[in-house]
Amino acid sequence: MSDSVKYLLDESKLPQAWYNINADMPVAPQPVLHPGTMEPVTPDFLSVLFPMSLIMQEMSPERYIEIPEPVREIYKLWRPTPMFRARRLEQALDTPAHIYYKYEGASPVGSHKPNTSVAQAFYNKEAGTQALTTETGAGQWGSALAMACNFFDLDLEVYMVKVSYQQKPYRRMVMHTYGADVYASPSDRTEYGRAVLAENPNSPGSLGMAISEAVEVAATSGGTKKYSLGSVLNHVLLHQTVIGLEALEQMEMAGEYPDIIIGCAGGGSNFAGFAFPFLRENFTNGLNTKVIAAEPSSCPTLTRGEYVFDFGDTAAMAPVVKMYTLGHTFIPPSIHAGGLRYHGMSPIVSALVENGDVEARAVHQLETFEAAVQFARAEGIVPAPETAHAIRVAIDEALKCKESGEKKVIAFNLSGHGHFDMAAYEAYFNDELEDYEYPEEDIAEAMTQLPEVSVQ
Numbered sequence: 001m002s003d004s005v006k007y008l009l010d011e012s013k014l015p016q017a018w019y020n021i022n023a024d025m026p027v028a029p030q031p032v033l034h035p036g037t038m039e040p041v042t043p044d045f046l047s048v049l050f051p052m053s054l055i056m057q058e059m060s061p062e063r064y065i066e067i068p069e070p071v072r073e074i075y076k077l078w079r080p081t082p083m084f085r086a087r088r089l090e091q092a093l094d095t096p097a098h099i100y101y102k103y104e105g106a107s108p109v110g111s112h113k114p115n116t117s118v119a120q121a122f123y124n125k126e127a128g129t130q131a132l133t134t135e136t137g138a139g140q141w142g143s144a145l146a147m148a149c150n151f152f153d154l155d156l157e158v159y160m161v162k163v164s165y166q167q168k169p170y171r172r173m174v175m176h177t178y179g180a181d182v183y184a185s186p187s188d189r190t191e192y193g194r195a196v197l198a199e200n201p202n203s204p205g206s207l208g209m210a211i212s213e214a215v216e217v218a219a220t221s222g223g224t225k226k227y228s229l230g231s232v233l234n235h236v237l238l239h240q241t242v243i244g245l246e247a248l249e250q251m252e253m254a255g256e257y258p259d260i261i262i263g264c265a266g267g268g269s270n271f272a273g274f275a276f277p278f279l280r281e282n283f284t285n286g287l288n289t290k291v292i293a294a295e296p297s298s299c300p301t302l303t304r305g306e307y308v309f310d311f312g313d314t315a316a317m318a319p320v321v322k323m324y325t326l327g328h329t330f331i332p333p334s335i336h337a338g339g340l341r342y343h344g345m346s347p348i349v350s351a352l353v354e355n356g357d358v359e360a361r362a363v364h365q366l367e368t369f370e371a372a373v374q375f376a377r378a379e380g381i382v383p384a385p386e387t388a389h390a391i392r393v394a395i396d397e398a399l400k401c402k403e404s405g406e407k408k409v410i411a412f413n414l415s416g417h418g419h420f421d422m423a424a425y426e427a428y429f430n431d432e433l434e435d436y437e438y439p440e441e442d443i444a445e446a447m448t449q450l451p452e453v454s455v456q
């Protein structure tokens with residue numbers, strides 16, 4: 001075991017291929033259904049939204065998929081990312097556990113998201129796409145895609161949830177800096193947006209609504225515009241596996257192997273990107289690492305949602321997939337400051353939770369910010385509020401070790417820094433945040449809106 005604080009890989013160690021967990025899944029994937037007919041979709045239907053190369057990745061059974069050289073060249077701007085041993089946090093907690101974290105905040109936009117935005121922009125450019133459309137909440141995904149579209153000379157239309165557009169201007173400005181067009185959603189640019197505004201001119205918007213607008217623009221563009229999603233889909237999770245593949249090498253440099261792997265889960269992409277290569281070792285090499293997905297109690301998709309077929313978006317235009325969901329009509333409570341607001345969850349991550357390969361844990365808002373502040377004071381990095389859910393679980397696990405005297409090795413993914421999220425920290429310091437348990441009645445009500453499907 002080494003006594004280093006950080007483990008750095010040379011550029012030559014940047015992975016050559018992404019890891020596709022489909023090849024090792026302990027359960028068969030469920031079909032993706034057409035939102036109108038509820039029959040399994042054809043590649044033709046998906047090709048309205050995505051280039052064929054990404055559709056093939058979505059369905060591929062191959063264990064490894066080569067990373068194109070132009071994508072690797074751009075990855076090199078920040079990859080391989082560092083892995084740290086959180087020695088000062090261990091000391092502060094007085095725990096015998098060893099805590100490691102992979103730092104994805106090292107990317108130009110400060111999160112893991114460019115790992116897939118760069119790949120998606122590349123494949124779209126290659127397929128002759130002229131422009132991409134997408135949605136964004138607080139703007140992490142929008143800024144990651146804006147950077148990537150700029151590198152590959154693609155136009156970009158971002159539909160940004162209206163409250164965030166108004167209240168979180170900085171990432172919007174980052175998107176403008178990269179050359180993207182950003183619209184507050186619901187907007188008057190789409191039929192769906194106009195319908196929402198007619199009913200409620202003051203609608204604050206939601207991620208599901210913004211997805212519906214971005215999908216509509218691509219679907220009605222006559223093929224010139226395609227749609228891009230920053231999480232949930234299999235190909236997005238695939239692109240994120242560079243995180244875990246590097247981390248495996250870095251753990252080897254450290255001379256240890258994790259007993260516990262932790263990531264925060266919104267749509268599931270950073271969690272999957274970090275955890276799947278370690279799950280590969282569980283599935284193919286008989287290892288038994290515990291893998292935990294952390295989510296907010298106010299948006300408890302995995303811990304309190306149901307594993308059923310549901311629409312990917314609010315307007316019921318996106319494909320129907322089997323996943324843990326709070327219902328596509330879910331609107332997150334306004335008191336919730338920590339991100340991770342999507343109503344559903346990646347179908348692969350959902351299947352792994354259902355099958356018992358991944359454990360899900362919900363954490364409350366106040367204890368999450370408490371963990372974020374404790375981490376910042378010990379390690380110096382101010383984490384994104386999303387990431388803080390993973391940090392909360394890591395600290396809880398380290399404190400359990402303190403009690404039991406066990407010397408477990410705990411590794412989590414630090415999905416991004418929180419430099420654009422300081423208003424949420426300020427709200428925490430001003431005692432303006434509270435814990436919120438999503439009401440059972442609201443979940444039950446949303447479950448009455450699920451699509452009727454014959455497969456289950």
Ligand SMILES: *Cc1c(COP(=O)(O)O)cnc(C)c1O
Nearest residue numbers: 140231266267268269270415416
């Ligand atoms: C977007 C984001 C998340 C949540 O998305 P996943 O797809 O679940 O990873 C988590 N952390 C950060 C920093 C993000 O930007």
